[in-house]
Amino acid sequence: MWVLSTFLLAGQVYAADLTWAVDRTIELSSPDINMTVLSGSEATTFTINVGAIEVVVATGDTFTVTSASRELDITGETTSVAASSCSGSTATATVTGGPDGETITIAPKSNQCGSDTAPRITSSGSVATRIAPAYISPVPTAPVSGTTYNFGAQF
Numbered sequence: 072m073w074v075l076s077t078f079l080l081a082g083q084v085y086a087a088d089l090t091w092a093v094d095r096t097i098e099l100s101s102p103d104i105n106m107t108v109l110s111g112s113e114a115t116t117f118t119i120n121v122g123a124i125e126v127v128v129a130t131g132d133t134f135t136v137t138s139a140s141r142e143l144d145i146t147g148e149t150t151s152v153a154a155s156s157c158s159g160s161t162a163t164a165t166v167t168g169g170p171d172g173e174t175i176t177i178a179p180k181s182n183q184c185g186s187d188t189a190p191r192i193t194s195s196g197s198v199a200t201r202i203a204p205a206y207i208s209p210v211p212t213a214p215v216s217g218t219t220y221n222f223g224a225q226f
Contacts (some may be wrong), residue, residue, distance in 0.1 A: 104140040122179035128168030141179035157184035
């Protein structure tokens with residue numbers, strides 16, 4: 072019954088303040104994988120699409136999703152802080168809402184966690200926070216206003 076209801080909800084938007092009281096599994100159909108929204112996650116809108124989920128997270132609230140099948144890619148953040156990591160075979164994506172209320176897309180990547188031995192964390196948004204020792208992208212995809220980058224170049 073749950074699988075049937077998940078398909079019926081695909082593409083629907085929930086526009087109320089949402090708080091997950093228990094872990095909730097979401098089934099995507101392309102690729103055919105499960106993602107789990109963790110208990111305590113909060114969002115103002117939540118959309119299930121065929122191959123990704125979209126979420127808007129209020130300022131200071133946190134939304135966390137995991138996947139045992141694939142690494143997770145996060146896009147759309149400008150003032151929100153987003154981080155994805157792999158620990159063993161489980162991927163985790165966490166979004167902490169910023170003041171702009173942007174729509175964040177979380178989608179599975181093609182590779183599976185644990186396909187190599189190096190732990191990784193990528194982080195972007197208006198604030199960088201070190202979560203654990205791991206690989207961190209040296210430059211965010213879009214430079215943050217007011218941030219100085221020093222790559223050791225001498226002029």
